[in-house]
Amino acid sequence: LVRARFSKSTLIDRRISRGYVGLGSAGLLRGGWRELDEKLKRFSVGDNNRRNCHHGGSVLHVSANAARARSEEEQFVRPPLVVVPSAEITAEVIDGKRIAEDVRREIAQEVMIMKETRGQVPGLAVVLVGNRVDSATYTSGAKRKPAQMLDSLRMLPLPEHMNEEKVIGAISAEKDVDGFHPLNVGRLVLQGRTPLFVSCTPRGCIELLLRSGVEIAGKHAVVIGRSNVVGMPAAILLQAYNATVTVVHSLTPNPAEITKTADIIIVAVGVAQLVRGDWIKPGAVVVDVGMNSLPDSTKKKGYRLVGDVCYPEAAKVASKITPVPGGVGPMTIAMLLQNTLDSAKRTLKS
Ligand SMILES: NC(=O)C1=CN([C@@H]2O[C@H](COP(=O)(O)OP(=O)(O)OC[C@H]3O[C@@H](n4cnc5c(N)ncnc54)[C@H](OP(=O)(O)O)[C@@H]3O)[C@@H](O)[C@H]2O)C=CC1
Ligand SMILES: Nc1nc(=O)c2c([nH]1)NC[C@@H]1CN(c3ccc(C(=O)N[C@@H](CCC(=O)O)C(=O)O)cc3)C=[N+]21
The missing domain is CATH 3.40.50.10860 (Leucine Dehydrogenase, chain A, domain 1)
Known part of the structure; x- marks a missing residue:
């Protein structure tokens, strides 16, 4: 595991089995921290081959067992990258609230x-x-x-x-x-x-993936749920972005066997914490649409919101994951506003 921390709010984790991690070139710094952050999300991973780090920059060596990482070169980025060796994999949180704010x-x-x-x-x-x-x-x-x-x-x-x-x-x-x-x-x-x-929730899921630098084309995407409002349009949209799509529903036998082969999983079922850690291929991207309330006497409202994914387990396996709340929900609202704006523009044009 390589963990990069740039500020209090930015924590970037990558799970790689071996090889080097290249952290961009000086050119990437031009856009400031936000841009650097974006570029880092796509940093290249080489197989013990330094040429994969195209432009030089900071190079971290990651041991074969992925538990130990050490800095091999001085870094030119400020504030400095902190590499925290960790046996526990923690997925990068796709911050739907922040991304929705950007959209808004x-x-x-x-x-x-x-x-x-x-x-x-x-x-x-x-x-x-x-x-x-x-x-x-x-x-x-x-x-x-x-x-x-x-x-x-x-x-x-x-x-x-x-x-x-x-x-x-x-x-x-x-x-x-x-x-x-x-x-x-x-x-x-x-x-x-x-x-x-396009229906707001599925559009929000895709937008979250795109804005988090997740490549969709050529990937195996599994959608759990086939409702008219979420699952079905999500599967169609993923296909439009050239993913290979499998749809899992309530009558699918052995769903975990299928989800374990997915690079991207979108879950829209309405069953609290259905998707467990062992349903997920290490490094997969998980988008949790579910919005379920569980009784919780420690909360003022008497309940807490949980998704269709068992978050604590999934976050140890996935490379990126959306939280509930603060994931797809805020993006759905942002996409509603986007659709409303698109419509107003169309009306004014005609
Ligand atoms: N964040 C947001 O903006 C939004 C969140 N939601 C949330 O997303 C979730 C899904 O919503 P929605 O699509 O409307 O729900 P629906 O109840 O309309 O559809 C649920 C789908 O999940 C499938 N399903 C049910 N149980 C299982 C199971 N055990 N294994 C596999 N598949 C199963 C059903 O299969 P089958 O077709 O065979 O019955 C169905 O296709 C809910 O928690 C809802 O609150 C919904 C809209 C917006
Ligand atoms: N025609 C229609 N279109 C919909 O898209 C539609 C609908 N009807 N009916 C209800 C469901 C549900 N839904 C939500 C969207 C965002 C949040 C949301 O923003 N949730 C916050 C949590 C808010 C809290 O803490 O309570 C979050 O996930 O962070 C919740 C629920 C859209 N739906």
Whole structure:
């Protein structure tokens, strides 16, 4: 294990069996710490072959058993890299809250420009039926006052007396910021067509992967869950990014045998801590969509949120993992805002 710490908030872990780790060139430093941090996430790993560290820079030697690491060269990066030898593998946390903040900042910038140049801002109408806690969380997270009836979403699942198909169909595909309308789902599934909107949660999962430097193309991705709102569109999207995709559902025998072959796992099941450490291939990337509340008397609210992944176990095996809370949830809200902005831009253009 190589652990690089640059500041209080930045901790980068890599698990490699042997070889060298190259830490960029002086050129990488130009963009400041944030950029260096990004580049480091993609540092090259060579097999005892120094030429793999293209531009020189800091080189760390990692022993064959991966438990001992030592610095071989003076580092030019400041603050200095600290290498902590550790027998326990700790995955890099994909900080959905921080990434969502980045996205929201980008959106705010665009909205400001839209306001200045066109005198208009995007608006979102929410139809909330019933009193589900997760729907209320989602709605308040979006925190958008409907300035105009530009776009809309209806919270799902609906109470039983309501027909989901009719409710979804009642909103035009052009305003369907949830990406649930059959026209948008159809366009997502068909090659060569582009949906007007992609469902927020799966889009958030992909965005988390992309913004964390995870390569999707050519990788084996396993999606657990096949619901219309998360699992199915997530699997389709991963395919669109050229992953080889396997879908696991409630009737799949031996799910762990399948997930153990995955480079990327997206879990959207709704069963607390279903995915255990031994379901995961060492070094795999784990995205946990699940949002389950477990009774917890030590918490003010009387419960705590956990995902569909047994986080403490998974974090010892995976190379990157999203936490719950603070992972996919905030990204879902950010993607809702992104879809709303995209829609407003489209409306203003036409
Ligand atoms: N973070 C966020 O933004 C969001 C989080 N969520 C959370 O994600 C989770 C999934 O949500 P959603 O997709 O709507 O749930 P659904 O209940 O609609 O779908 C669950 C899926 O998981 C499958 N499944 C159930 N049990 C198992 C099992 N033991 N092994 C393998 N597969 C199983 C089901 O299979 P089958 O099809 O065979 O029944 C189904 O396809 C929930 O915890 C939900 O709260 C949901 C939306 C947004
Ligand atoms: N039409 C529709 N579209 C949805 O996308 C939709 C929906 N209906 N109904 C409800 C579910 C659930 N959902 C959440 C999204 C973000 C958080 C979220 O931000 N969670 C925080 C935790 C907040 C807390 O601590 O309570 C986090 O994960 O960090 C939660 C739940 C979207 N859903």
